[in-house]
Amino acid sequence: MARPNVLEVKRVASIGGGPIGAGWAAHFLARGYDVTGYLHAMGEESIYRRILDTAWVSLTALGLAPGASLARLTLTDDLDRAVADAEFVQESAPERLELKQKLYERLGTIVPSGVIIASSTSGLMMSDIQVLCPTPERTVIGHPFNPPYLLPLVEIVGGNKTSPDAVMWARDFYAHAGKAPLVMKKEIPGFVATRLQEALWREALHMVANGEATPEDIDVALMNGPAPRLTIQGQCMAFHVACGEGGMATNLDQFGPALKLPWTRLVAPELTKELRDRMVDGCNEMAQGRHFEDMAAERDRAIVGVLKAVRAARSGG
Incomplete structure (x- = not known):
C-alpha cells in the first residue's frame, strides 16, 4: 500500500485531549503542519487550549517553522472527521488496553489507507494494541517523552503484525518533523x-x-x-x-x-x-x-x- 511522501505530509491528526495529545498537537503546529485534534468531548477544549498556550511560549522561543500558527488547529469530537484527511495519526488515548484495542479496531477502518497510525503509549505493546485492528501492518509505537513539544525523543517499534516499512516510514517522518527517533531492536514493555x-x-x-x-x-x-x-x-x-x-x-x-x-x-x-x-x-x-x-x-x-x-x-x- 502506497504511503504519503514524508516530505509532503501537510495534515496530522492528534487523538487525545490530555497533556500528551495536546502536546503533540503543539509540536506539529510549531513545525508548520495543519493539525486536527480529536477530543472525547468538546468540554475539554478550554484545558486543551491552555496546554497549547503554555507550549507555544516555549516553542516560539525555540523558533517556529515557516507558516507555523495556532490557527492551523481544528478541534472536533467526531473521530471520523478528525482522521478523514490525515496523512499521519498520533494516538494518545488513555492507557487502557481494552480501550486502545477497540479504538484501533475502528481506526484501522476509518483512517485513509496507507496512513501510519502511531501510539504514544508509555508501556503497552503494539502487538497487544493491534489485535483487533483490521489493518495492523501500519500501526506502530511512537512513544514521546513529556512534554512532547519540547523533548526530542520518540521511541519507535512495531508489533507482531506491523510491516517493517511502516516503522521506517515513522522514523523518517518523525526525523523530518524535528524529533529524535530511536528505532528499537525489539518490543519490550516500557521501551528504553x-x-x-x-x-x-x-x-x-x-x-x-x-x-x-x-x-x-x-x-x-x-x-x-x-x-x-x-x-x-x-x-x-x-x-x-x-x-x-x-x-x-x-x-x-x-x-x-x-x-x-x-x-x-x-x-x-x-x-x-x-x-x-x-x-x-x-x-x-x-x-x-x-x-x-x-x-x-x-x-x-x-x-x-x-x-x-x-x-x-x-x-x-
Whole structure:
C-alpha cells in the first residue's frame, strides 16, 4: 500500500485531549503542519487550549517553522472527521488496553489507507494494541517523552503484525518533523527511556521508604549531579569518558565487582500509605503552593534554556 511522501505530509491528526495529545498537537503546529485534534468531548477544549498556550511560549522561543500558527488547529469530537484527511495519526488515548484495542479496531477502518497510525503509549505493546485492528501492518509505537513539544525523543517499534516499512516510514517522518527517533531492536514493555527512568524511580522510592532521603534530597542530587552531564553524554558515554584513556574497558575492569554491591534495589518497594504520604508531603513542600500550570511554565522555560545551550555547545557556538 502506497504511503504519503514524508516530505509532503501537510495534515496530522492528534487523538487525545490530555497533556500528551495536546502536546503533540503543539509540536506539529510549531513545525508548520495543519493539525486536527480529536477530543472525547468538546468540554475539554478550554484545558486543551491552555496546554497549547503554555507550549507555544516555549516553542516560539525555540523558533517556529515557516507558516507555523495556532490557527492551523481544528478541534472536533467526531473521530471520523478528525482522521478523514490525515496523512499521519498520533494516538494518545488513555492507557487502557481494552480501550486502545477497540479504538484501533475502528481506526484501522476509518483512517485513509496507507496512513501510519502511531501510539504514544508509555508501556503497552503494539502487538497487544493491534489485535483487533483490521489493518495492523501500519500501526506502530511512537512513544514521546513529556512534554512532547519540547523533548526530542520518540521511541519507535512495531508489533507482531506491523510491516517493517511502516516503522521506517515513522522514523523518517518523525526525523523530518524535528524529533529524535530511536528505532528499537525489539518490543519490550516500557521501551528504553521509560525503563531507565523507572529504575531511578524505584530507587528513589526505596530511599524515601527507608528514611534515607527525602523527595527534595533526591531531586537536588539528580539536578546537581547526573542531570547536567546527561544532557551532553548518556550514561554509557559518561562512564567511558570518565575513566580516561582506558575508557569503558577500565570502568568495567576496575568497577565491575561493585555491580554486585547492594547499592541498588531493582524490585519496587511496597507502596504503603506511609510511603505514599511521605512522597506526597515532600513534593507539596517543594511546590510551596504553586499551581501546576506555573510550575509547568517554569519547567518549560528552563528546558528551552538547556536545549539552546546544548545546541550551542554541540555547534561550537
